[in-house]
Amino acid sequence: MSEGLTWTVYDADSMTQAEIYGQVLCDLGDQYPEIVGLSADLANSTKIGKFGKKFPERFINVGIAEQNLFGVAAGMAKAGLLPFVSTMATFASMRACEQVRTDICYQNLNCKIIATHGGASFGQAGSTHHCTEDVAIMRSFANMTVIVPADGIECANAVKACVEYPGPVYIRIGRGFEPKFYDKDDYGFEIGKAVQLMDGTDITLICCGVTVLQAMEAARFLKENDGLSVRVLNIHTIKPIDEEAILKAVLETRRLAVFEEHNIHGGLGSAVADVIALSGKGCAFTKVGIPDCFCEVGYPEDLYTHYKLDADGVIETVRQVMEMDFEEDDDWEDEV
Amino acid sequence: MALSTKEIKELEQHAWQARHDIIDITGWSGGAHIGGGLSVADMLVILYFKYLNVDPKNPQWEDRDRLIVSKGHAGVAYAPVLARKGYFDFQDLETFNKFKSPFGMHLDCLKVKGVDVSTGSLGHGLPIAVGLALGARIQKKDWYTYCILGDGECNEGSVWEAAMAASHFKLNNLITFVDRNGLMIDGSTEEVMGLEPFSDKWRAFGFIVKEVDGHDFNQLAEAIDFAKAEKSGPVVIMAKTAKGKGVDFMENEVKWHYGGLDTDLRAKAKASVDRMYGKA
Numbered sequence: 001m002s003e004g005l006t007w008t009v010y011d012a013d014s015m016t017q018a019e020i021y022g023q024v025l026c027d028l029g030d031q032y033p034e035i036v037g038l039s040a041d042l043a044n045s046t047k048i049g050k051f052g053k054k055f056p057e058r059f060i061n062v063g064i065a066e067q068n069l070f071g072v073a074a075g076m077a078k079a080g081l082l083p084f085v086s087t088m089a090t091f092a093s094m095r096a097c098e099q100v101r102t103d104i105c106y107q108n109l110n111c112k113i114i115a116t117h118g119g120a121s122f123g124q125a126g127s128t129h130h131c132t133e134d135v136a137i138m139r140s141f142a143n144m145t146v147i148v149p150a151d152g153i154e155c156a157n158a159v160k161a162c163v164e165y166p167g168p169v170y171i172r173i174g175r176g177f178e179p180k181f182y183d184k185d186d187y188g189f190e191i192g193k194a195v196q197l198m199d200g201t202d203i204t205l206i207c208c209g210v211t212v213l214q215a216m217e218a219a220r221f222l223k224e225n226d227g228l229s230v231r232v233l234n235i236h237t238i239k240p241i242d243e244e245a246i247l248k249a250v251l252e253t254r255r256l257a258v259f260e261e262h263n264i265h266g267g268l269g270s271a272v273a274d275v276i277a278l279s280g281k282g283c284a285f286t287k288v289g290i291p292d293c294f295c296e297v298g299y300p301e302d303l304y305t306h307y308k309l310d311a312d313g314v315i316e317t318v319r320q321v322m323e324m325d326f327e328e329d330d331d332w333e334d335e336v
Numbered sequence: 337m338a339l340s341t342k343e344i345k346e347l348e349q350h351a352w353q354a355r356h357d358i359i360d361i362t363g364w365s366g367g368a369h370i371g372g373g374l375s376v377a378d379m380l381v382i383l384y385f386k387y388l389n390v391d392p393k394n395p396q397w398e399d400r401d402r403l404i405v406s407k408g409h410a411g412v413a414y415a416p417v418l419a420r421k422g423y424f425d426f427q428d429l430e431t432f433n434k435f436k437s438p439f440g441m442h443l444d445c446l447k448v449k450g451v452d453v454s455t456g457s458l459g460h461g462l463p464i465a466v467g468l469a470l471g472a473r474i475q476k477k478d479w480y481t482y483c484i485l486g487d488g489e490c491n492e493g494s495v496w497e498a499a500m501a502a503s504h505f506k507l508n509n510l511i512t513f514v515d516r517n518g519l520m521i522d523g524s525t526e527e528v529m530g531l532e533p534f535s536d537k538w539r540a541f542g543f544i545v546k547e548v549d550g551h552d553f554n555q556l557a558e559a560i561d562f563a564k565a566e567k568s569g570p571v572v573i574m575a576k577t578a579k580g581k582g583v584d585f586m587e588n589e590v591k592w593h594y595g596g597l598d599t600d601l602r603a604k605a606k607a608s609v610d611r612m613y614g615k616a
Contacts, residue, residue, distance in 0.1 A: 036471075036474060057474065058474060060470060060505075062497070062501050063500070063501070063504075065494075065497035065500070065501070067459075067463065067493070067494040067497055068463045068466070068494060068497035068498050068500075068501055070463075071460055071462075071463020071464045071466070071467060071494065071498065072463050072464070072466050072467035072470065072498075072501065073467060074453075074463075074464050074467055075453075075463065075464040075465060075466060075467020075468040075469070075470070075471060075481075076467040076468070076470060076471040076474075077467075078402070078452065078453060078464065078467065078468055078471070079467065079468050079470075079471020079472060079474075079475065079477075080398060080471065080475065081471050081474065081475070083467075098457060098460075099460065099463070099494075102454075102456075102457050102460060103460055103463075103464060106444075106454055107445060107446065107453070107454050108446065
């Protein structure tokens with residue numbers, strides 16, 4: 001890695017996830033001449049435009065045409081280039097769904113999708129611009145890797161890591177007003193590996209994206225006020241998921257709660273539930289996300305509060321999960 | 337430049353062989369898209385045996401020309417042409433459509449040597465071709481990207497998104513064909529979803545249009561030579577064809593978009609092909 005790639009030099013307090021992404025891609029562009037950037041009239045909104053300004057001959061704006069965007073990216077990958085494609089998550093995962101699946105994943109192309117405005121991060125815009133389905137869609141595609149970074153620093157780590165990670169990668173970030181979580185980049189980010197932010201034995205909080213910061217605030221509060229020993233796992237990579245960290249949490253804490261800015265069906269919560277169900281181990285479990293509805297309109301922070309994805313919501317959920325009964329042994333008779 | 341008599345004879349021999357092969361594979365496989373395979377066969381033949389700068393011994397050679405058969409259902413024609421070009425044995429195609437065969441009816445580039453891009457879902461090929469042509473330009477490579485579209489396929493909006501981009505970026509290293517056989521699954525293109533004035537649509541999207549008889553090697557050659565030399569932007573070769581070309585009972589018949597052939601019908605089909613080539 002060249003000297004330009006120390007993300008902590010970026011002013012993460014005032015730079016958004018997307019701005020940091022744009023800057024990181026510029027730096028990577030110096031090191032990797034095969035990187036090309038593509039967008040569909042969202043060069044500025046997604047911040048890939050920074051790369052476009054620095055490398056105009058390696059940047060393609062296809063206009064408002066997302067199907068073409070991902071087809072063109074597939075062709076450029078076929079030509080031996082390394083495309084980074086940026087548009088809003090809703091268009092990447094749904095407008096161009098089949099192009100991502102058939103053109104990129106089926107051919108197992110080395111193509112990186114950095115999708116912005118994920119979840120309810122553009123809450124004011126309404127459901128056309130919300131995206132609470134993308135993780136479910138993307139993780140159902142063979143060959144696809146799915147990452148939801150916690151903040152700008154983790155976004156930088158993910159973008160950096162995906163360059164050398166083979167095959168298609170989908171990185172979902174927000175609109176850019178998410179508070180920063182990490183102070184430094186050297187906390188051991190690795191694609192497919194959960195980051196344990198706090199150790200505990202009473203309950204495990206599993207989170208990704210904007211819920212990481214909220215879960216950590218809640219965990220600190222619960223430790224101090226409820227005397228709970230809380231484990232917090234940042235599972236930034238939803239596919240391939242870190243089964244070992246989840247099963248260890250089941251074994252050692254026996255209570256798990258998942259928080260994500262996504263429909264409760266098909267996202268991180270479902271991925272974690274799969275791991276638990278297939279293990280045959282019992283535990284108290286809940287998942288909190290957008291409860292299978294189209295999101296209300298509003299500023300993201302108000303929506304997070306409404307859907308119990310802020311620290312207060314996490315605390316409320318944890319207290320419920322601590323009361324949940326679950327089957328710890330093979331004897332079902334005492335439960336029914 | 338016009339083709340020599342010898343070149344035409346050789347191409348016609350390949351085309352005769354391709355039509356026999358298509359009939360055989362349709363028989364072996366239980367069913368294939370034979371109508372559109374026969375309409376596009378001559379384009380595949382002239383590309384592989386005259387124009388494409390490729391090396392069957394080194395299918396991934398990075399400076400090769402690329403071909404995208406965007407009408408991916410033409411796999412029944414594409415696969416035997418690749419076999420006869422030398423990418424694999426023709427007899428391998430006896431497994432076509434069968435359990436764990438590398439050859440499904442829409443060819444998979446990760447399983448079949450010589451296939452540059454996996455296609456099958458219509459409307460995907462031209463965007464990928466635009467990406468390849470841009471990729472060549474960015475890397476200052478002089479290989480060409482060829483793309484063959486079905487006419488019915490041009491109902492797909494993504495074709496026109498890509499067409500807009502191809503002319504916007506003045507992609508003179510992209511050569512597009514439309515197999516204008518006039519038929520789709522549910523009827524004629526004009527009944528189901530009218531394309532005409534089709535060439536004007538392409539012109540309006542910034543393409544130079546060459547209208548040719550898609551079964552006439554001289555006309556195809558002239559159009560390809562023109563397209564390769566044209567520097568101002570992309571060229572589309574509007575190739576008028578007949579679905580089922582060469583098999584009299586299939587020609588221009590909607591029902592032969594897809595079908596199977598028993599031994600008797602295979603013999604009749606081959607006899608018809610032989611008559612067309614004066615071999616009967």
